[in-house]
Amino acid sequence: MKRILATFAALALSASAVLAHDFTTGNLEIHHPASKATLPGQPVGGGFMTITNKGTDPDRLVSITAPDVSDDVQIHEMAIENDVMKMRQLPDGVEIPAGAKVELKSGGLHVMFMKIKHPFKEGDSFKATLNFEKAGAVDVNFKIEAAKPGNAGGGEGAANHEGHGG
Numbered sequence: 001m002k003r004i005l006a007t008f009a010a011l012a013l014s015a016s017a018v019l020a021h022d023f024t025t026g027n028l029e030i031h032h033p034a035s036k037a038t039l040p041g042q043p044v045g046g047g048f049m050t051i052t053n054k055g056t057d058p059d060r061l062v063s064i065t066a067p068d069v070s071d072d073v074q075i076h077e078m079a080i081e082n083d084v085m086k087m088r089q090l091p092d093g094v095e096i097p098a099g100a101k102v103e104l105k106s107g108g109l110h111v112m113f114m115k116i117k118h119p120f121k122e123g124d125s126f127k128a129t130l131n132f133e134k135a136g137a138v139d140v141n142f143k144i145e146a147a148k149p150g151n152a153g154g155g156e157g158a159a160n161h162e163g164h165g166g
């Protein structure tokens with residue numbers, strides 16, 4: 001009986017996960033891939049999401065493709081070097097340790113869509129494929145949100161991206 005109840009709970013959870021804009025593959029759960037509307041002339045767009053690894057083996061987000069919006073999608077991290085906040089590309093991608101939740105967000109790890117083919121407009125969305133070392137390719141949808149959300153730090157992240165010429 002306990003087992004049946006647990007199954008029902010899992011079903012209910014996965015149903016609500018769909019509404020919350022989540023994508024699942026094997027042991028990986030990709031929560032709410034989102035981008036931000038770009039400012040006029042802004043050549044790059046940021047990408048944010050949370051990846052949870054429910055498995056017992058680590059995996060790795062190796063690369064991302066999104067040919068509708070960019071031919072060069074990179075994985076970046078923000079790091080402080082000599083008191084200056086800098087972005088640097090992670091050519092090997094991001095490790096998703098077993099049991100861990102890895103957050104890609106403003107001011108930290110993030111996806112960068114270089115030389116975007118058209119401006120990102122709030123309310124739009126675009127397709128992308130996340131390529132994991134073990135889980136393989138996962139198709140997701142990035143929702144484009146307002147450029148400056150009400151929370152502190154969001155505007156700062158957008159400003160940092162703006163100055164990111166390559």
Ligand SMILES: [Cu+2]
Pocket residue numbers: 076077087110111112164
């Ligand atoms: Cu960046």
